[in-house]
Amino acid sequence: MVNVRDLDPGASPLDYYGSELRRLREEAGLKQGQLGAVVFCSGSLIGQIETAHKVPTRELSERLDAALGSDGHFTRLVGLVLRSQLPTWFQAYAALEARAAYISTYQAQLVHGLLQTEAYARAVLGVREDGNLDAKVAARLERQRILEREEPPLVWVILSEAVLYQEIGGPEVMRNQLAHLLDTQERDWVKVQVLPFEAGAHTGLMGSFNLLRFESDPDLVYTEDFVQGHMTANSQAFREGSLRYDHLRAAALSVEQSAARIARVMEERYGPSSGPDERAVA
Numbered sequence: 001m002v003n004v005r006d007l008d009p010g011a012s013p014l015d016y017y018g019s020e021l022r023r024l025r026e027e028a029g030l031k032q033g034q035l036g037a038v039v040f041c042s043g044s045l046i047g048q049i050e051t052a053h054k055v056p057t058r059e060l061s062e063r064l065d066a067a068l069g070s071d072g073h074f075t076r077l078v079g080l081v082l083r084s085q086l087p088t089w090f091q092a093y094a095a096l097e098a099r100a101a102y103i104s105t106y107q108a109q110l111v112h113g114l115l116q117t118e119a120y121a122r123a124v125l126g127v128r129e130d131g132n133l134d135a136k137v138a139a140r141l142e143r144q145r146i147l148e149r150e151e152p153p154l155v156w157v158i159l160s161e162a163v164l165y166q167e168i169g170g171p172e173v174m175r176n177q178l179a180h181l182l183d184t185q186e187r188d189w190v191k192v193q194v195l196p197f198e199a200g201a202h203t204g205l206m207g208s209f210n211l212l213r214f215e216s217d218p219d220l221v222y223t224e225d226f227v228q229g230h231m232t233a234n235s236q237a238f239r240e241g242s243l244r245y246d247h248l249r250a251a252a253l254s255v256e257q258s259a260a261r262i263a264r265v266m267e268e269r270y271g272p273s274s275g276p277d278e279r280a281v282a
Contacts, residue, residue: 055135102213123169193252
């Protein structure tokens with residue numbers, strides 16, 4: 001067990017968070033169990049966070065700020081902590097994604113991370129479980145906070161129809177995920193199109209890719225292989241990616257037709273809703 005007094009606050013955002021929590025807790029004259037009781041968690045969890053063995057959630061950080069009167073200190077820190085839980089090679093992309101004015105993506109196999117439900121993300125990230133699944137899921141959900149900003153980016157998503165049929169996490173998870181897609185695209189700044197099977201050969205056959213546009217920075221193309229991600233601001237690469245994306249948009253169903261296709265697959269493949277308030281889709 002790591003002694004909290006031996007933690008190096010500069011080693012990582014998680015270590016710094018832990019050292020700050022211990023410092024402010026002790027200044028408040030509280031034991032770990034006493035603070036835990038105030039913020040509705042165990043003293044053991046407080047201890048694990050203070051020793052950098054557990055990643056805090058945003059909700060807990062907000063409660064800690066309220067309990068310790070720390071003026072949003074932990075709420076601000078937790079974003080850095082959660083981003084540090086992303087794969088090292090992905091962190092630079094996540095930082096740029098958070099600054100983008102326009103995000104367009106084609107996804108051949110999975111729902112894009114910005115639109116995943118917690119259960120779907122957990123199933124995807126849990127394929128190779130390494131004991132840190134909760135932190136990975138929290139980090140992925142943290143990325144989605146950009147959609148809640150006062151001025152969110154415009155997000156345009158094209159999904160291969162195969163994504164709707166690739167059962168991730170079981171029928172209930174998939175049904176909720178498809179329902180989430182329908183709910184999400186009711187926002188003016190999020191649009192989803194489905195590239196149908198009947199489109200045949202298309203310009204996305206090489207695989208998934210993202211295009212990021214910025215107000216003042218160079219535009220980027222992002223792709224991934226099974227090892228890491230690749231970003232480039234090369235203007236010719238971005239031009240080629242944009243051309244491919246324009247062809248995909250033209251071949252995809254309209255936003256309205258896509259919603260109908262998602263709803264149909266949701267009902268036919270994953271069963272009727274068990275809830276009382278089923279939404280209608282135009």
